Amino acid sequence: MTTAENELKPLMLASQDGDAAAHRALLERLSRHLRAYYKSKLARTGRGAAEAEDLVQEAVLAIHLQRHTYDPAQPLTPWVHAVARYKLIDFLRRTRASRADVPIDEADDITAHDDHIGAESSFDLRRLLKQLPANMQCAIAAVKLDGLSVAEAAQRCDMSESSVKVSIHRGLKALAALIAGRTEP
Amino acid sequence: MKTDDLIAALSNNVEPVDHRLVGRTVAIALGLALIAALGLVLAGLGVRADLTTPRAVTFLFLKLAFALGIVGAASVYLTRLARPGGERKISLGLAALPFGAIMLLAAISLGQAPSSHWDRMVMGDQWLECLISVPIIAIVPFAVVIWAVRKAAPTNLVQAGAFGGLVAGGVSAVAYALHCTDDSLPFVGLWYGGTIVLCTLAGAVLGPRLLRW
Known part of the structure; x- marks a missing residue:
């Protein structure tokens, strides 16, 4: 099991119990992973950092809203990856990119990199x-x-x-x- | 908006959440689906009149075992599919097992009968009623099951929709079995199995539209 998994899972469990500080730490850590993930995936379809930040925020909001669907008996990384990838595919579909653009990747890709240079998203x-x-x-x-x-x-x-x-x-x-x-x- | 601002906002007053809610919602939906399907059959079609004969009881149990086997396996998988990444823990082969079993039994039963009986064993008296009833009875159960999955976050909408259809078709077959008087394994295999597959395909087609989040 990776270090990211070992550090993130306890934060998620505490967040499910209503621990605001853990929730915040979890979303901050995950947003950095998500940023690196979306930047690398979108770069291959010729899209920029602002769109990546829109997706980061969509995914952060989704993780917040759907945190009850994480089953503590399972590892967290595949759950985050599934949410992140779902939002990526949804984004590419509604921006009329072809499904073939979605790169093949694995659950560990989601925590492979860290990007803390937060840009602004286009929504307020x-x-x-x-x-x-x-x-x-x-x-x-x-x-x-x-x-x-x-x-x-x-x-x-x-x-x-x-x-x-x-x-x-x-x-x-x-x-x-x-x-x-x-x-x- | 900066992502950090969004995170700060979301971290104000974090409510505890219950990770068992997904399983509970699907279980409740399954109960409601069964009640709806049984209610429709009891009110609309009625229970078969010969339910006191041993042959009728045997075949009723056989049909129920087939349909409940499907509902059981499919609802376990549906609960998994309702969660992000659940599609990794699905075995399509296991879900198809009841279909394989009934087809095998049907083939054995046909093999033991003279070929002049085959037509009647496969078509029964009421194949058209079965073909129409099972999908219609499945409509309300399908809606209830989809409502439950929408409370969660499926990430493979085709599979989640298909398993929603499979659960609904199985529930519908459980209820229809109380009415149906066609007692032959090939009939159950073809018409029960076929209509449940039809519900599954409908679910797979509707899933991406109904389950998007």
Whole structure:
């Protein structure tokens, strides 16, 4: 088993238990691997670093939203690789590249390299947020952008705590769909 | 937007998640699918009238064993396929095992019968009813199963869709078996097996459209 696997898996397990610091460390580490992965894959199809960063953020959002689908009995690297590759294929398909462009790769490719030179993606979270229903906007802005607790957000948005949680989850899913849809012709 | 800003935002107030949710959702969907299919058969078609005869009971159990074998294997694989990378842990051969077994039994049964009986053993009385009923009964189970898989994150949408269709077809065959009075192995192999394969192919075609995330 690789060192990346040994270091990343405990972070994922802690993140599944709701450990915010571990979650952040996990996403930071994974975003560097994802950046290197997407840059190398996109370079072969003649695309640039900005598009790679869009994909990094799509994948980071997907990993955040789908972290419950990781089965702790399995190694983490293949799970991350499957998510990263799925988002790559989805991106290439909707930008009308041929499926043949998707290079053959293996699970270990995902943690093979590290790239911490973060570029800016082409989307803006606050601007995308405005396209969501008001309750989702308010819940995400309060909890995720302004760092309020769920209880404080419930008060600010005049919703119950459970509907704040549901609004955040559904809202982030809707955001992910907006991000994925925005490059559609 | 900088990726670090996105990560910082996502790391505010991280909720614990339950990694057993995927399995539980598929199990619930399977239960609902069975209830829907059984309900439709009981209300729409009715249970076969001769269910008190030993021959009818034997064949009912045989059909149920075939269909439940498919549902069992397919739902284990569907749960795997619902998770990213699950397609690496799928054995298509194992999923096809019930089909191979029923075909083998059908061939043996045909081999033991005089060829003048073959036509009747293969076509039965109600092949058309079976051909139409199994896919129709499978519609609601398919929708419920796809709903469950959409709660997770399949990364091979063709396979996930196909196994969704296979589960739905198997569930539908379980329910239809209560009504069906055609008791021959070649009939079960061809018409049950064939209609379940049809559901599987439909699932494979619909998967990429229904399961994208």
